[in-house]
Amino acid sequence: MTTTSPGVAICLVDDDPSVRRALRRFLKVAGCAVRDYESAAALLVELDELERDVCIVADVLMPGMDGFALLAAVRARRPSIPVILMSAHDSPQIREQAADSGAAMFFRKPIDGEELLGAVQRLLRGTSGQT
């Protein structure tokens, strides 16, 4: 039995259009409010306007600004917004770097959408609890 997640807002950042569209489709049907961006720079333009209880899900390897740089920018400007990193590259180094740089979670692609959803819900509950 699946659950819907009304009120969960996710900003999805991935340069790969097909991955972006598929993940957006899943998150939407699961009841999330999804905004998607093709680059870190595109998200950063709107960063200051983002609502409090939003979660960023970003790919690591992207042309231009990568996921780690985006994470650093978010932590500097909006430290309360959790950032989940994901990558089609799976290596101990990349996981370590994700943990060290303060990512809320790291997911290896292909991502199990249900797991991602659960993680986002837990994270947002945590942040809303703080407010």
Place this chain on the structure above:
Amino acid sequence: MTRSLHGVALSYIIGVLMGTRETSDRALAGGAATEEAAPENAASNGDGRSALEKELADYRTIQRAVIDSTSDMIWAVDPVRFGLLFFNRGLADYFGERGIELKIGDRPEDMFFPPGLIETWHSIYERALARGPYVMEYNVLTGTHVLELNVNVLRRGDEVFGVSVFGKDITERKRAEQAIRESEARWRTIFGAYAAAIALVRTDSGEIVDVNRAWEEMTGFPREEALGRTPVMLGLWPAEQQESLQAARMSERLSEVEVQIRRKDGQRRDVSITSAFIDIAGEKLFVAISQDVTDRKRAREELRELSERLFHQDRVVRAGEITSSLAHELNQPLAGILSNAQAIRRYLDAANPDLVEIAEAIDDIIADDKRAAEVIHRLRGFLKKDVSKRETVDVSRLAAEVAKLAKHDLEIANVVLVMAPEEPPATVVADAVQVQQVILNLINNAEQALTQGWKGERRIVVTTSTNAAEGVTVVVRDTGPGFADGVLERIFDPFYSTKPSGMGLGLAISRSIVEAHEGKIWGANAPEGGAIVTFILPPAAADE
């Protein structure tokens, strides 16, 4: 032999000349004019000159002519004060050139020599008077000439009336002898000290005429044992080997052959022999210079093995790179497929499933699946390069064939392709299919740069050129945006792509192929804009 003959002849001639002259103590021949030598002593006889006298006069004329026709110096002095009794034209000319006109009775040494040397000069005459005729070499004062002096005592019965000297100028001979000695010494030094083994061998029989120390060391045979024998007799190599070696030597001016020799101690060594004709004292010989290449050959083989191992290792490393990149490239469509499938699952849970959304999600799954299959397909192409078929190919022609293949796609994309092959044909030994693959990849790459969001001119120019030293150069230039900053170093990495739809394999495959051909490939931005990718295929390695 010659010297004593000279001496005898001279004494005879002078003896005859002097002995038949009645007025031997007065002017004889002066400047050596032939007619002066004709005797006038028959005057008392008037017309009654005897036939014998006439004959004698003629004989003297002949002698005089002979004596004066040589540039050698002939003279005689009296035994007391060593004044000139006689001199020929050779001596007169010698002093004449030095501004001294000789007369009978003169002592030229007084006018010419420094005081100390006058005694030395006189000792030449004194020695003959004391000990009889002799021959000596005499270096003239200036040091520029060497004379061979043939000194004789002139007698009239028991009475000594003079000393004759035949001075032969042997400067040239001495110089030539010296040159030969020096050249011989030089040759000996080089021959002996040369690190390579050298043998002089008769062209007909193959018999060894001489060998140097390095040859002795190389073969283990001492020189004495080798001289007069042939390599076959020494057991260095079999007779058939000798025949083919001989044939190679005869057919070429300078031949080089690699043979295996069996040393005296039975050890086998690989030897490279370079032979050339040499003329020594009218005999044609081979000079055979040998080098022991056993170690070099072994080193070469080890190097080849090493490079094969390295090449294999490189492939393993690159395979690792590829695996990692491949995982990334496959995980992307798999991520899309999984998310879409999970979305469909969710749609189906709804009371009224949104069939339009489901259909779209399924279409996306199909597309991602095809994308994954394409990755694998390209990977197979990437790995296929290992099976390589090398032949002589004309790269310009290969490029033209590629242009035909690409033409249709390029026309649709509104891209102009210009082929600019240079004369002569750009031939190189390479795998034709792989070279075409590289050219096609580069054209595809350029096409993508020109069509994805580029608003400027859409043109690709492919030039091929060749030069003997570098090989064949192919340049693919486009009028697109060029490579972005920081991208140039990575464009040849597998799965590195700056394009949303790019697989990142085209340039990596191209690099692999070019490097497998020992060539080079690099990218650059043209100053006037646009990207340039150049690759060079070197001429075929000479030793393979």
